Amino acid sequence: MRIWVSRPEPGAARTARRLQELGHAVLVAPVLRIAPTGAPVPEGPFDGLILTSGNAVAATEGLPRDRLVFAVGTRTAERARRARFSRVHCAEGDAGDLAALVAASLPPGRRLLHAAGEDRKAEPAASLTAAGFHIAVWAAYAARAEGALPEAAARALRDEDGPGPEIALHFSRRSARVAAELCREAGLAGAFRALKHYCLSPDVEAGLAEFGLAAHFVATRPSEDALLAGLPPPDRPDRPS
Structure with missing residues (x-):
């Protein structure tokens, strides 16, 4: 699967390494900085x-x-x-x-x-x-929220460098909300809506609900292990919930 990690560093790089080890293609484009x-x-x-x-x-x-x-x-x-x-x-x-x-x-x-x-x-x-x-x-x-959608994310959501991400991982309510806001400001609200959104907890999903979006998956426990466990295997397409 092609997955967008929008959480801030240093967590983004750590999550990306885990996803790559699982066989996923990863876009690291944080929308927040600590x-x-x-x-x-x-x-x-x-x-x-x-x-x-x-x-x-x-x-x-x-x-x-x-x-x-x-x-x-x-x-x-x-x-x-x-x-x-x-x-x-x-x-x-x-x-x-x-x-x-x-x-x-x-x-x-x-x-x-x-x-x-x-x-x-x-x-x-x-x-x-x-x-x-x-x-x-x-x-x-x-x-701190980035002032604009990171260029890597904008290009990926426009499919400018090949197929864009299919899944977005959300680790906090704030990062989910900011990702949605920045995509809207960049004219990419439709592309953001088309993603399958995987959330660390129900509270994180609430950041998407403000934009009328529902999560495709919400972890049973607020841990990265539980979140990544919900991902489909990389060798087959995601299945609708």
């Missing part, structure tokens, strides 16, 4: 650090490496360990799992720092606050 915000870290002390994305790890350079870390999933936990955090606890991949892990590990009343993105959801902070924890949210990074 950038640090430069926002100061809230004053502590804190009893633990919450990471809902591996994108926040780069901003934590000045934090103590022996701090207790709660990571949303395996990829984020791996990045935290590579950054030399020595006490990393890993949840099962979504914000609800992460809130449950924290609540099972620490008593209510503890203070936690959530290193998050500017564009973030209410969870896990809402559930943890309701459970009696004190959460300080630090907007450590931001996902």
